[in-house]
Amino acid sequence: MVKGPATKFAPYLMLQTLPWLLLATVLRLYMKAAPNVLVLPMFVLVQLSVFIAFLVASERMIKLSGGWTSLAGLTMGQRTRFAWQVIWRLLTVFLVTVVLAVAIGANKHAAATLWVGFDGLAFPWRQGALQIWIAFISIVTFIFVLEKGTGNEPSFRCVLKQLRTHRRTLLCSWVYLGLFLMAITFVQSNLAFVLGLFLDNGENGTVGAYLLIGFIVLFSYLRIWTIVAILTYTIRASYHRLGAQKVQTVPKACHAVAERRGD
Numbered sequence: 001m002v003k004g005p006a007t008k009f010a011p012y013l014m015l016q017t018l019p020w021l022l023l024a025t026v027l028r029l030y031m032k033a034a035p036n037v038l039v040l041p042m043f044v045l046v047q048l049s050v051f052i053a054f055l056v057a058s059e060r061m062i063k064l065s066g067g068w069t070s071l072a073g074l075t076m077g078q079r080t081r082f083a084w085q086v087i088w089r090l091l092t093v094f095l096v097t098v099v100l101a102v103a104i105g106a107n108k109h110a111a112a113t114l115w116v117g118f119d120g121l122a123f124p125w126r127q128g129a130l131q132i133w134i135a136f137i138s139i140v141t142f143i144f145v146l147e148k149g150t151g152n153e154p155s156f157r158c159v160l161k162q163l164r165t166h167r168r169t170l171l172c173s174w175v176y177l178g179l180f181l182m183a184i185t186f187v188q189s190n191l192a193f194v195l196g197l198f199l200d201n202g203e204n205g206t207v208g209a210y211l212l213i214g215f216i217v218l219f220s221y222l223r224i225w226t227i228v229a230i231l232t233y234t235i236r237a238s239y240h241r242l243g244a245q246k247v248q249t250v251p252k253a254c255h256a257v258a259e260r261r262g263d
Contacts (some may be wrong), residue, residue: 016060020053021122023218025213030122041118043057044087048226051083051141056227058145065232069149085154086144087131090118090137103182120229122220124185124192131185139163139170142231169238184226188219 031042059071094115101111116125118141120134123213136222143162144154163170193214199208236238 016056016148017224018051018217018221020049020056021217021224024049024053024122025216026218028216029213044091045119047087047088047091048080048083050119050220051087052079053120053220053224054141054228055083055145057224058142058232059149061228061232062149065236067232067236069146070151071145071149082148082154086141087118089144089154090141091115091158094118120181122223123216124188124219131181132174132178135174135181137170137176138153138177138227139231142228142235146235166235166238169234169241172233173230176234177227180226180230181223184219191215 027042027046027049031039031046035041055071059069062069063072071205097114098111102108113125113130114133116130117136118134118137119125120130121138121141125131125134140159143159146162147154147158192215195212199212
């Protein structure tokens with residue numbers, strides 16, 4: 001995945017994600033007042049929009065780090081199709097996880113929050129174990145993106161293989177992501193409370209709505225950028241470590257063969 005020298009990961013280099021995050025934000029706000037029949041389709045559209053933003057950010061980050069990926073060559077139709085392929089797989093995982101959580105006695109309302117595993121990458125939800133779950137889902141999603149970038153179709157078999165291959169560094173990234181998500185969710189929630197006090201006076205009108213949307217989009221951008229940066233760095237480190245181990249084992253194998261031959 002990543003072979004060249006690392007470069008600075010400046011946030012402004014991923015501005016292509018903003019339209020998709022803006023779309024996801026507006027859909028989420030409208031979803032709160034939408035008729036029940038429209039809530040599920042709008043929820044899926046939010047997930048697709050967030051995923052495409054994540055996909056664009058990953059493609060930019062991999063290239064900025066000196067790596068290679070074929071993601072830039074995807075057309076808009078291919079990106080959307082790939083997004084749907086990943087999202088329905090993730091939603092299936094969420095459904096199974098929620099059912100299992102309820103089956104073992106978990107609170108139904110707490111278990112239901114597992115549905116927001118992907119949505120939580122860009123938007124804040126409740127604190128606690130949910131952020132650890134969201135961190136894990138971000139790792140799985142990034143692996144899907146890496147596989148697509150090398151020409152493979154999304155499958156859980158490939159995800160399990162990559163999780164096993166990079167288990168050491170991905171475990172570290174899981175910790176980093178969990179801590180980051182807890183911290184930024186705490187900061188964002190408290191700033192949103194302060195912003196809410198300012199907007200509740202009813203004197204801001206349309207400007208207040210724009211401020212709210214801008215605030216949410218800004219943080220969703222920061223969240224996606226940081227998550228992708230952490231994952232890119234850790235996967236890059238894993239490839240370097242595995243490459244170094246491979247180089248070290250080749251001379252040892254040659255030496256063992258020579259000893260058996262009596263050279």
